[in-house]
Structures are given as structure tokens and as C-alpha cells.
Amino acid sequence: MRRTHTARVVAAGLLTLSVAQSGFSQSAEEIIRRSENLLKGVSSKGKFRMTIVTPDYTRTMEMRSWWVGEEKALIEITAPRREAGNKTLKVNNELWMYLRNTETTIKIPPSMMLQSWNGSDFTNDDLVRESSLVDDYAMKILSDEVVETEPCWKIELLPKPTAPVVWGKIYHWVRKKDYLPSRTEYYDEKGALMRTLIYSNVKQFGSRRVPSKWLMLNNIKPGHTTEFEYLEAQFDIRLSDRIFSFQELEKGRNR
Amino acid sequence: MNLLLKLGWRNIWRNKRRSVLTILAITFATFFTVVMRGLGIGVWEYNVQNSVELFSGYLQIQRIGYQDNPSLSKNFPFPGDVEATIQSAQGIKGYATRILADGLISYRENSSGAALFGVEPEAERRVFRFQQRVNAGQFFEAGSKDEVVLGYKLLENLRARIGDTLVILAQGQDGVMGNLRFRISGTMKLGSPEFDAMAVFMDLGAAQELLAMEGRVNVVAISVADLHAVDRSVQRLNGALKHAKLDKLTVLSWEEVLPELKQAMEFDKIGDWFFLWTLIIIVTFGILNTVLMSVTERFREFGVSLAIGMQPKKLVALVFIETLFLALIGIIIGSLLGQLMNIYFETHPITFTGEFAKIYEDYGFLPQIVSASRITIVLTVAGFMVLVSFLSCLYPAYKVSKLEPLKGIRYT
Numbered sequence: 001m002r003r004t005h006t007a008r009v010v011a012a013g014l015l016t017l018s019v020a021q022s023g024f025s026q027s028a029e030e031i032i033r034r035s036e037n038l039l040k041g042v043s044s045k046g047k048f049r050m051t052i053v054t055p056d057y058t059r060t061m062e063m064r065s066w067w068v069g070e071e072k073a074l075i076e077i078t079a080p081r082r083e084a085g086n087k088t089l090k091v092n093n094e095l096w097m098y099l100r101n102t103e104t105t106i107k108i109p110p111s112m113m114l115q116s117w118n119g120s121d122f123t124n125d126d127l128v129r130e131s132s133l134v135d136d137y138a139m140k141i142l143s144d145e146v147v148e149t150e151p152c153w154k155i156e157l158l159p160k161p162t163a164p165v166v167w168g169k170i171y172h173w174v175r176k177k178d179y180l181p182s183r184t185e186y187y188d189e190k191g192a193l194m195r196t197l198i199y200s201n202v203k204q205f206g207s208r209r210v211p212s213k214w215l216m217l218n219n220i221k222p223g224h225t226t227e228f229e230y231l232e233a234q235f236d237i238r239l240s241d242r243i244f245s246f247q248e249l250e251k252g253r254n255r
Numbered sequence: 256m257n258l259l260l261k262l263g264w265r266n267i268w269r270n271k272r273r274s275v276l277t278i279l280a281i282t283f284a285t286f287f288t289v290v291m292r293g294l295g296i297g298v299w300e301y302n303v304q305n306s307v308e309l310f311s312g313y314l315q316i317q318r319i320g321y322q323d324n325p326s327l328s329k330n331f332p333f334p335g336d337v338e339a340t341i342q343s344a345q346g347i348k349g350y351a352t353r354i355l356a357d358g359l360i361s362y363r364e365n366s367s368g369a370a371l372f373g374v375e376p377e378a379e380r381r382v383f384r385f386q387q388r389v390n391a392g393q394f395f396e397a398g399s400k401d402e403v404v405l406g407y408k409l410l411e412n413l414r415a416r417i418g419d420t421l422v423i424l425a426q427g428q429d430g431v432m433g434n435l436r437f438r439i440s441g442t443m444k445l446g447s448p449e450f451d452a453m454a455v456f457m458d459l460g461a462a463q464e465l466l467a468m469e470g471r472v473n474v475v476a477i478s479v480a481d482l483h484a485v486d487r488s489v490q491r492l493n494g495a496l497k498h499a500k501l502d503k504l505t506v507l508s509w510e511e512v513l514p515e516l517k518q519a520m521e522f523d524k525i526g527d528w529f530f531l532w533t534l535i536i537i538v539t540f541g542i543l544n545t546v547l548m549s550v551t552e553r554f555r556e557f558g559v560s561l562a563i564g565m566q567p568k569k570l571v572a573l574v575f576i577e578t579l580f581l582a583l584i585g586i587i588i589g590s591l592l593g594q595l596m597n598i599y600f601e602t603h604p605i606t607f608t609g610e611f612a613k614i615y616e617d618y619g620f621l622p623q624i625v626s627a628s629r630i631t632i633v634l635t636v637a638g639f640m641v642l643v644s645f646l647s648c649l650y651p652a653y654k655v656s657k658l659e660p661l662k663g664i665r666y667t
Contacts, residue, residue, distance in 0.1 A: 056328045099434040104422040106361035119430045
């Protein structure tokens, strides 16, 4: 009887301690994990617009996408008409492209993973990467910074020695208010800034509030940017596994 | 002076054996150097000429900055004013326009990155030889917009066969991902591993369609008579481009288009020069040795000459004249033989066969030893040899100039 009481007191003490901890100084890992979970959801479905800007041209594409966690995804281009019907299927760490014009499915070979995805400043690797940042990077909170009037944690991520990643260093800013990402900077092994991802326009989509604009600045090729803008999004819905099959991939676009 | 010449000439033949040996040494050194230079220059020019005539061209017209950072967007309209400009320039043997792009090639479940070349088969055939490297099937005909020729290694990697249909995906200059179907009409073996595993040739028209490049090209590859016409042609064409107000374009020589080839050539030249200098040093000491011997042998005679009133400077001149006679005879015979040898190997190159040839080909060289019979080679080598003989009698001449009559007479 007495022992249980002591145990309860100790447990209560521990609990308050851990609550205090999470309130004041939670680890960088916790912040990142929480932030990632906010964006991901179990599954999602949405429409978005991708605007690619280069010194030579600006073009806008519209797409539909279906995601299950980070493992499976299908993205279909709906506009412009020349590319409408082209699809990208991701299953685990493999990527296929269905090309409507030639009615073929191409598997993206590993050597092409760092190439641009559909002409954007995102790479095929960006789509394929399925592991959480927490798995591949060692991280620590560097400082508190204000990014566009929002107080943020600035977190430094360095790749773990065995992690199969392409970046030498990542800086990630997470908003203190709602744990949403605000900005990510990708550096190469030599420490040069390669690209910057800026999240903005937080909007309510169903049960979730997420940044609706994702702007990727290509720091190696000045003047090249890609912007994703969510037009519609639904989270945590039931998606049939059939969506992510080859049959579905090679079907026409009247789904 | 006349007397000295006569005296010198006679002196040479007083000791025939020694003189003949010296002449032979100089002859051999000259012959060997001329042949070495001939082969060195011949093999390199032959290889360079072959590789530029294979594909890259002696000259290329590109957008400024394309060479350092190639991209599809650095293109220009053709024919436009460019064609007329090329045609107005003198000494152009022929030219062909090309589009170069990166793409993805896919056959069934296999896919690979590819280097796409849009070419005009007929124009290319007139001046460039890569179409002779088709090792299976055939090169597509002009205007055949649905056929491609692949590097043989690429075909193997895709596990496809000639006649199969594949799909090529590439981003056009407007950013749109173009994709078209092609039939494989043949494969090529160009000798460069990257090329054989990446290259895809298609008709220029097909490339323009795939990449949204209607009426535009990235490169005009130009052929001229030979390597020696390159610098002049670059100047002429650059002038013509400027005159036509095409100031976004520039003309590059093969040295700029293929810097690795140029570097390899320079590197090889350094080796050649090192060898040449070693040879020259050996020859110098050989000549020095004979001249010194012949002079010391005759110290008594020189002493007597001085005693009866010969001026020392005339004796010095005599030493130089004798050496020069020996050297000239050697150089003339050596150059003649060397030049004959070079002419022979220029017209009858040695071609390796079997394993040895394969090693050469794997490194992208032609398994062939060919010479160059350039008169400049003979002249430079001869000049060098004269200089060397002159240098090598400085010391003996110095000894003679310091000779005192009595010491000379008593010299044993």
C-alpha cells in the first residue's frame, strides 16, 4: 500500500517533468516529427497547380494527386492539354511515368533520380524519398528566428553517416505557433546553398491547416523557380489500393 | 677564309675513320630525330583529324556560352542568316546542323538516360564519318522521322533488338516533356564508352518535333580542308558573323570543342620534347668528344702553326669550320634518309591487328602508325643539329685559343 503510493507520487512527478519538458525544450526530433505528421496524414487527395518559371518561359500545369502515407502516390497532369494524362506513379522507392502520347510506362532508372521531375525544380528523388527526416538526419535546434513575422525554430539537420541522402546539410524552420514548416534550405556537401523551399498561405483543408503554397527556389540556376499551390485537398480519406496499380496507371483519364 | 675552308676540308679527311664515325653519329641522330618528330606529329594529326572528321568537326558555331554550359535553350534559328554567312566564307568544305539534348529512353521495363543528337544524315555524310561506324543495321535515311540509331552498348543495356520500337522522353525548350516512339534502325560503335552507352541519333526534324525546336538548332559543325586551315577559318567566320550582326553566336575550333583531345596532345608533345632533348644532349657530348680528341691530337701541329705566325683566331675558326663540315654532311644525309622514311610511312602507314589493335581502339585511338613528311620538321631538326654542333665545339675552340706555341709543340 505504501509502496504503491510512493510509486504514484514518483510517476506524477515524472509526468509533470515531462510535460514541462515538452512545453519548454522539446527535442528537434519531436518538432520535426510533429511537423511532418501535420503535412502527411494517413492519406490524401488533392488538386494543385504547378507554376514553373525559367528565364526562357513560364508555364503552368494542373495536377491531381493521391497519396497514401509516404509510400504510394499517383500524380496525374490535367492541364495543359499537351501533357494532360501523363502520370507519375510512386510505389515505395520506385517511380514510373505513364506517357499518354506514346501510351508507355517508363520506369525512372536510379541514374535519373536527381533529374528534374516534369521540368520543375523538384527532382524525382524528392518524390521517391519516403523516409522521415528523423531517420536520415541528426538534428539540433540552432536558434529562434522570425520568418515572415512568425517566430520559428531554426533546426540544423546533418545526414547520419550511413544515410542514403543527397544533401550535405539542411536548415529547416518550423513555426512555433502551429508546428508548420516555414522554410527549408538545402546545402550540398561543400556547404553551398542549392535550393530553398518556402511554405506560405496556410489554409484550412477539411480537418487540417496546411501551407497551400510551396515555392522552390533553385539557387544554382538563378531565375528558376517552381511553385506548388494546393487548390483542393482532402486528408485521411479511404483510398483503394487499386489506384496505385499499373492497370489504373495505363487507363484513360476518365476516372 | 678560302684557305681556311680548304684547310678544314682537308683536315677532315686526314683521319678518315674518326670523321666517318662522327658523321655517322650526327647522321643517325638527325635521322632518328626527324623520324621521331614525323611519327609524333603524323600520329597525332592523323588521330585529331580522324576524331574531328568523325563527329565534332574542325569548327563549330554555337551560342556564346554554350560550350561551357550547354543547354537546349541556347539555340539559334537556322537557316536564318547563319547559313548565308557560312556559305559566304571561304575554305568551308561542308557543314551540318545539330540539336543536342538529354533525354530518357525506354524499352519495355528497361530505361536509361540518353544523349540525344538530332542530325541531318545526308549533310553529315558529306563531311563527317560517324555513319561509317554503324556496326549493325543501318543509319536512317534523311527525313525518316521515326527511326533512331543507338550506341551498341545502349541497345544491350535496354535488352532491345534492331527493329524494336522504343520511347524517348525529353524536355523541350518550352519545358514540355515531349515523348515519341521510334524504331531502332541500327547501332553504332564509336569507341568512346560513354558515347556507346548514351548516344541516340535521330533525324533533325524528329528532334525538332520532340523538343519543340522548330527551325532552331544548337550547333553547326563545320569541316575545312585540314588542321592547318582551322585558325584562318575561325577568324574568317567570326568576322563574317560579326558582319552579319549575329553577335550572340561564336565560332569555336576543335581545340575548344574537344579540350581533352587538345590536352592529351599537349601532354604527348611534352614527352616527345623530353625524348628529343635527351637525344640532343647525348649527340652533343658525342660531337664534343670527337672534336676535342681531334684538336688535342693536333696540339703539336697547332703549336707549330702558331710558332710560325698563324693567328690564334684563325685556328679557332678552323676548328669551327671542321666541325661544321662534319655536321653538315651528317645533317644532310640524316635529313634525307629521315624525310624518305617519313614519306614512306606517310603513304604506307603501319596498321596493327589483333589484340594490340584492340587496346588502341579501346583508348579511342586508331591502331595505325602514320608519319608526316613536313619540310618544317626537317628544317627545325637540322637547325637544332647545327646549333648543337656549334655548342659542342665551344670548349675545344676555347682550348685552342688558349694554346701557347711552346706548350703546343711540347704537348705529348
